[in-house]
Amino acid sequence: GSTLEIKNLHVQIEGKKILKGVDLTIKGGEFHAVMGPNGTGKSTLASAIMGHPKYEITEGSVHLDGEDVLEMEVDERARAGLFLGMQYPSEISGVTTSDFLRSSINARREEGDEIPLMKFIKEMDSTLDYLEIDKNMAQRYLNEGFSGGEKKRNEILQLLLLKPEIAILDEIDSGLDIDALKVVSKGINKLRDENFGCLIITHYQRLLNYITPDHVHVMMQGRIVKSGGPELAQRLEAEGYEWIKDELGIED
Ligand code: ADP
Ligand code: MG
Ligand code: MG
Numbered sequence: 001g002s003t004l005e006i007k008n009l010h011v012q013i014e015g016k017k018i019l020k021g022v023d024l025t026i027k028g029g030e031f032h033a034v035m036g037p038n039g040t041g042k043s044t045l046a047s048a049i050m051g052h053p054k055y056e057i058t059e060g061s062v063h064l065d066g067e068d069v070l071e072m073e074v075d076e077r078a079r080a081g082l083f084l085g086m087q088y089p090s091e092i093s094g095v096t097t098s099d100f101l102r103s104s105i106n107a108r109r110e111e112g113d114e115i116p117l118m119k120f121i122k123e124m125d126s127t128l129d130y131l132e133i134d135k136n137m138a139q140r141y142l143n144e145g146f147s148g149g150e151k152k153r154n155e156i157l158q159l160l161l162l163k164p165e166i167a168i169l170d171e172i173d174s175g176l177d178i179d180a181l182k183v184v185s186k187g188i189n190k191l192r193d194e195n196f197g198c199l200i201i202t203h204y205q206r207l208l209n210y211i212t213p214d215h216v217h218v219m220m221q222g223r224i225v226k227s228g229g230p231e232l233a234q235r236l237e238a239e240g241y242e243w244i245k246d247e248l249g250i251e252d
Contacts (some may be wrong), residue, residue, distance in 0.1 A: 001028015001194045002065050002081060002165035004049075010059035011041075011048045018044045020222040021060070026166055029194040033208055033233060034201045036219035037241050042201045045219070046170045050084040051077055064166065079108055081165030085155040085172050092142040097154060098124065100142045101161055108162065127160050130190075132183050148175035156187035163191070168199045173207035185210030205237035218244055225250070 004026045011019035018041045026032050036042055048055040049062055051074040062069040064080055072080060092100065101124060106114045115123075128135055133153050143151055152172055159167055169188070173181055188198065188211055200213060208216075208230065216232040217224045220241070225248055226232070235243075244250070 001197060003027045003063075004069075004082070004166045004197065004199075005063045006045075006049070006060070007062075008060035009045070009048065009057065009062065011044055012056050012058055013044065013054055017058075018055075018222050019048065022219075022222070022224055024199075024217065024224060026197040026199055028165065028197045029192075030215065031192070031198045031200065031211065031213045032215045032217065033213040034199060034217045034219055034224070035203065035205070035233060035236055038203065040219045041222040042203075042219055043170050044222075046084055046086075046168045046199075046201060049077075049168060050074065050082065075107065078104070078164075081108075083159060083162060083164035083167040085152075085159065085167065085169040089143050089151045089155060091144045091146075093144055095142050096139050097142050097157075098138040101138075101158060104158065104162055123161060124157075127157055131157055131160070131187055133157060149177065149180040152176055152184055153180065156184050160187055160190065163196075165195065166197045166199070167191075168201070170201045171203065172200070173202055173204065181207065182210060205233045208233045220244065220248075220250060 006022055006024045009019050009022040022045060024032070034042055034045070044055060048057060049069065057070060064082060067080065069077055102115065102120050105120065109115065124138060125135065128138065131153050137150065137154070143154065146154060155172060172184060176184060185207065200207065200211065202208070212230055213233065216228050216230060218226040226244055
């Protein structure tokens with residue numbers, strides 16, 4: 001499995017400091033959850049790792065198996081095995097879901113070793129079935145007119161077909177009804193093995209009833225202020241975040 005190592009990461013947006021020293025290591029085989037109140041920098045962490053140009057890294061490092069991720073172009077990061085599921089996936093007009101998936105898979109393979117079309121179609125169809133997605137979706141433009149739930153299922157479809165080393169899933173549970181939540185969780189759990197590490201960013205504990213994290217981290221004001229096991233997520237669900245603020249003497 002691979003290792004993603006985030007060290008002392010400081011990120012600012014338009015001159016405003018958002019992340020103030022994040023340390024986090026995710027290894028193949030591990031599921032980590034990052035939880036925290038709104039506006040604490042969870043999505044900023046995901047976007048900065050994936051190389052969104054708006055997020056300026058002022059200090060710290062991100063390495064994937066010793067390779068400097070911050071030196072890589074965005075498409076190189078995906079080719080190196082990083083996957084980002086976005087809180088708000090964008091619509092891509094003129095590119096069908098199927099074409100997008102096939103070119104993404106091929107981008108991770110050597111030139112001349114592209115996935116055979118029939119093999120791709122077979123894998124895509126069986127994954128669509130597994131995720132209970134209507135087959136027509138594959139021929140629609142990526143995310144265009146998709147409902148919130150369809151976008152999230154589509155992200156999991158990408159995840160299952162691309163088989164990244166490390167995935168960062170930002171609020172993959174937001175706006176899902178209980179059936180969609182179960183399907184999305186089933187998809188993520190299917191990938192659990194020593195060659196897959198996952199960072200699950202979520203505001204709510206609900207998702208973690210279906211996907212048991214090995215490690216839970218609480219982010220507040222741009223830092224990870226507390227880490228623990230799955231029981232930490234349960235305590236947050238029951239008691240909210242106030243007790244952590246009290247414990248650590250954090251002011252609003
Ligand atoms: P979370 O995901 O924890 O809710 P975010 O990372 O989205 O938090 O946001 C952290 C802070 O950064 C917030 O104060 C937010 O307003 C600000 N922020 C996030 N993205 C942008 C952006 N693109 N432009 C300006 N400010 C932003
Ligand atoms: Mg938010
Ligand atoms: Mg967010």
